[in-house]
Amino acid sequence: MVEIRRKKGQVTIFIILAVLIVGALVAYFTLRGSFGESVPEELLPVYDYYVSCLQDQAEDGVRLLGEQGGRIDVGEFFPGSAYMPFSSHLDFMGQGVPYWMYVSGNNMLRENIPTKTSMENELGEYVSARVGLCDFSDFEMQGFDVFVDDKNVQTAVRINDLDIEVEVLNKINIFKGNSSVVVGSHSFGIKSKLGKFFGLALEVYNYEKANMFLENYALDVLRLYAPMDGIEIGCVPRVFVEENVASELKDALVANIGSIRLDGDYYDLSSKGREYFVEDSGLDVDEQLSFLYMRDWTTRIEMYGDKVARPVGLQEGMGILGFCYVPYHFVYDVNFPVMVQFYDDEELFQFPVGVVISKNQAREAMPTTNGRNIESKVCEFKNQKVDVYTYDTDLESVEARISFKCLDAVCQIGETKLYSGEAVLRGEFPQCVNGFIIVDAPGYAQAKYQISTNEEMLANVVLKKKYNLSLDLGEVDRGVVTFVSSDYSVTVLYPEMDSIELIEGYYNVSVHVYDGSSLKFPATSRKECVDVPESGLSGMFGGMSEKCYDINMPEMDIDFAVVGGGKVQEYITSEDLANSKELNLNVPLFGLPTSIEGLAANAERVDDEIVEVYYE
Incomplete structure (x- = not known):
């Protein structure tokens, strides 16, 4: 009986030893690829190159994270608008950098801030996608065979203030003659301030956002x-x-x-x-x-x-x-x-x-x-559908930007686009009585269309084309030219501006001509007399007396003086503008004034003189 127990004990010991040996072998073959010292010396240059290649890829990813605001994948691009020019990315020397905070084209204040975790994940994905890019051709010419598993790859990244820890899990098989090795885990570090810079950037951003x-x-x-x-x-x-x-x-x-x-x-x-x-x-x-x-x-x-x-x-x-x-x-x-x-x-x-x-x-x-x-509260409640069509004066469709003004609020609505030959926007507007649809298009004057969106659902808006003409004022050396109509106005400082943009319309045209000579008006004194009610009982019954005052005018230096000008009302057709290259204005000239009274008289005379308009 004792002999039987002894044999059973011996069997148990052998079983335990067998389990330990098998476990040790499994652990050895599983873990041997995790340590560089397990790579045979003659294969070590190949493996060292592979780790160096992975490190180079990781450093490229770190550089992209820094240059692109914490993003490797900068995401979808959203354009801005003429009203709000910010797109989702700033073009910095040809590289799109995502805004951390910007106002979108539809006037929404948006944030797009990365986190340290998102940066770690993007850097890991960047490295994993590039493990197969390492070039072993020089080693293959020396008799090495190298196989890299670029399908089953996982990369773990930890971003610290002053360094970055990277571990890539994938297999690389290296063979030469009778030597071979399989390595499945590759760890390395990168000296980098990415983590510190990112933390400081967050602090600055939050301070700007709040203050x-x-x-x-x-x-x-x-x-x-x-x-x-x-x-x-x-x-x-x-x-x-x-x-x-x-x-x-x-x-x-x-x-x-x-x-x-x-x-x-x-x-x-x-x-x-x-x-x-x-x-x-x-x-x-x-x-x-x-x-x-x-x-x-x-x-x-x-x-x-x-x-x-x-x-x-x-x-x-x-x-x-x-x-x-x-x-x-x-x-x-x-x-x-x-x-x-x-x-x-x-x-x-x-x-x-x-x-x-x-x-x-x-x-x-x-x-x-x-x-x-960040628009007005009025703009937050766009619940009325309105179809807007935009045309030129020949009823040809024109694509345009649409906004809507209700009281003091201006809401961005969208743009008309060509569909089946029609430029149309089927948009949502705030409900408003006697609001204005504002239409802008390149090469056309801004148009306004009054509409009560609580009742009307259709707007046909006609845009007037702008025509650019050269401007010639003849013998005038310096002047200000103004064209004012009911829906359009333009002012030109001549000769600094030698052209003018006009649309068809009925204009009040005015020209003021100035001389740049320095004028000195001496000090003057004069007496002004007026009738005023008398004091006392006489004044109560309408009695008046003359009171006189001395008016002293100091010496004055005038750099510019009105020396000519005039006004005219003129209807300008689109045919006049389309068939002309130059607009000539014949302006009356008065001469230099010699006193402050003459200066005022010249200014008043502008209202009485006629400007003649010619087309070439």
Whole structure:
């Protein structure tokens, strides 16, 4: 009995030993490919090259993540519109970089911010898709056979502040003569600040979203470099050319946005005055940071107000002022992109955001903005279907952009598109009594169509074509030409602007001619007398007495004086415009005034003289 138990014990020991041996063999063959030291020395150069190739692919992916705002796959492109120029991507030196925050073409404020997890996943997918791109041809010429499994690949990535850990799980088989190895796991690290740069970028973005410091700097630039509210001393109209204002504003934005710094130790100020550009964000940035705007980036600058500011002081009854002044007031919409960049000598992480100024005001700061509509509340309730057809004056279909104005709100609706020869938009509008459909198309004047969308569901809108003609004022050296009709107006500062765009219509045409010679009017004094009621009882019964005042006018220097001009009413047909290349205006000339009274008389004479209009 004892012998039987002893034999059973021996059998049990053998079974345990067998299990341990089999387990050890399985573990050995399973894990031996996980460690570099298991690769035979004569095969090690091939394997080292493979790991180096994987590392190169990963580094390319890291570079793309930095250059493309934390994205390798930048996603679908959504275009902007003429009203809101931001697309979903900023074209940066030919490379599309997704906006982290922008206003879409339909006026929705949108966010598109990556996470560290999404970056890790995209980098892993990028490496997995490229394991088969490693070129072993040089080794094959030396007698090696290499087989890489590029079908069953998994890549794990961990992004840290100062490095990135990568593990690629796929098999590589290497053979040469009697030596062979199969390696199934490949781990390596990359020295990179991607994680740190991304964390800093998030902090800067959240600070901008909550405090809108970029918008605040942009408003300062607008107030300093663009005419907003003011008065200029002078006796001639001041003409503001929107294209020139926009150009100067872009140049100012380039210089000022590029000078912005956040509090930190990554810069030295050249002077105490540069402290204005240091934003007290509380972020304590310790890496190189720059804000970038380029004038050729898509930018919208709209200037609202009378582009021709007329002088006060020349009108009848105002000569007592003794001088002239020109008041002006403008309101702006300004939308432009800013690229935020963190960098050192080797790496870059950048992302763009959209800066929005509407009617001289920054957009509302929002802790959460994704999908938020920044239009008026009226525009949020588009529940009335209206079909809009757009034509030219020959009833040919014209594709156009459609917006809708109800009270003070302007809503972006969409665009008419050609279907079966008709340019039509079947869109949804807010319900509104006596609103206006606003239609814009390149080469045509803006058209307005009054409609009550709570009752009407169809609108046929006719657009008038613009014709560009050269402008000749004969012997006039300098003048302001204005064409005003019921639905269109244009002002030209001649000779700086030597052409004019007109549409068919009935115009009030006015021309003011100025001489640039400096005039000095000496100080004068004169007496003015008026009848005033007498004091006391006599005044109660209508008694009047004469009171006289001395009016002293100081010496005045006038840079420009009205020396000619006139007005006319003229109906201009589309045939006149289509068959002509030049518009000639024959303008009466008066000569230089010698006194302030003569200056006022010349200004009044413009209303009495006739301008003759000729076509060539």
